[in-house]
Amino acid sequence: MSLVVVGTVAFDAIQTPFGKTDKIIGGAATYSGTAASYFTKNVKLVSVVGDDFPPAMIDQFRKSGMSTEGLQVKHGAKTFFWSGRYHEDMNTRDTLDTQLNVLLDFDPVIPDSYQDCEFLMLSNLMPQLQKKVIERMRTRPKLVVMDTMNFWMETQWDALMETIQLVDVLTVNDSEARLLTKEYSLVKAAQKILQMGPRYLIIKKGEHGALLFNKEQVFFAPALPLEDVFDPTGAGDTFAGGFIGHIAQTRDISFDNMKRAIIFGSAMASFCVEKFGLERMIGLTQAEIDERVQQFIDLVQFDIELV
Numbered sequence: 001m002s003l004v005v006v007g008t009v010a011f012d013a014i015q016t017p018f019g020k021t022d023k024i025i026g027g028a029a030t031y032s033g034t035a036a037s038y039f040t041k042n043v044k045l046v047s048v049v050g051d052d053f054p055p056a057m058i059d060q061f062r063k064s065g066m067s068t069e070g071l072q073v074k075h076g077a078k079t080f081f082w083s084g085r086y087h088e089d090m091n092t093r094d095t096l097d098t099q100l101n102v103l104l105d106f107d108p109v110i111p112d113s114y115q116d117c118e119f120l121m122l123s124n125l126m127p128q129l130q131k132k133v134i135e136r137m138r139t140r141p142k143l144v145v146m147d148t149m150n151f152w153m154e155t156q157w158d159a160l161m162e163t164i165q166l167v168d169v170l171t172v173n174d175s176e177a178r179l180l181t182k183e184y185s186l187v188k189a190a191q192k193i194l195q196m197g198p199r200y201l202i203i204k205k206g207e208h209g210a211l212l213f214n215k216e217q218v219f220f221a222p223a224l225p226l227e228d229v230f231d232p233t234g235a236g237d238t239f240a241g242g243f244i245g246h247i248a249q250t251r252d253i254s255f256d257n258m259k260r261a262i263i264f265g266s267a268m269a270s271f272c273v274e275k276f277g278l279e280r281m282i283g284l285t286q287a288e289i290d291e292r293v294q295q296f297i298d299l300v301q302f303d304i305e306l307v
């Protein structure tokens, strides 16, 4: 029941109304893999970094229970770098810089020990590389989840469309759903995206929660109302990691179980935003996670008796 997570492992520089960081560890696969590792100890990372990436962090990935056999370290190359600035509302941000660096000639290798994978999380990465990973799995995983972002919609449309066709679940945020479809209504956007290939679509709405669609059904999960959101970076990836982590743990890909997975994903994302970068995501206890999930249950539970 292993889970392969592919995506960026990065350096990020972040500006929020609360402060600024210089080159901290980030990356889509870093957040997704770390979140998933709280649900299954069978997380297998596929990514690439330069030799400027701290070996202590790779040790940390292993300590969290991730296999790093598929994490390539390229000598003489620089790690992917991303910089972003959040607006006052913390729901919107501008990308200030994206330096692909080592990603430019990344050729993902899937080690033999990863080939039994049942679940595949394609976290944010060039869409043609996400596609390569699907093609390089000898047996198609039971569920392939893909995350992407506006950057690839703006720069690699055709490759993105080819990859989207191959996945089971796509996760995007609300503005990305609108960008993909030119539809303002998220319900119309969802129906259009579901015609592009995926059987399920998750639209993340930041502090306003997330929607899960298939062609017939829709489910809504709130985000936890938090007093302070310190740094939203990685919240989407953490959400996706919690989502696929729960599915890998339970091995149940029904719509009903996806509803539960969305709650676990939302609970993990609520930790991520409490501190800069990965800080809050390391060393969480099961009791802390259970308590958060209980808060979600309490938040949306009500009794109505229809006569």
Ligand code: AMP
Binding pocket: 008, 010, 011, 012, 025, 026, 027, 028, 081, 082, 098, 124, 125, 126, 149, 151, 152, 232, 233, 234, 235, 236, 237, 238
């Ligand atoms: P999120 O806040 O969930 O959208 O994810 C933010 C993370 O995605 C950061 O840690 C970045 O390193 C990473 N990231 C930013 N831009 C890209 C991109 N174009 N492709 C892949 N990963 C990216």
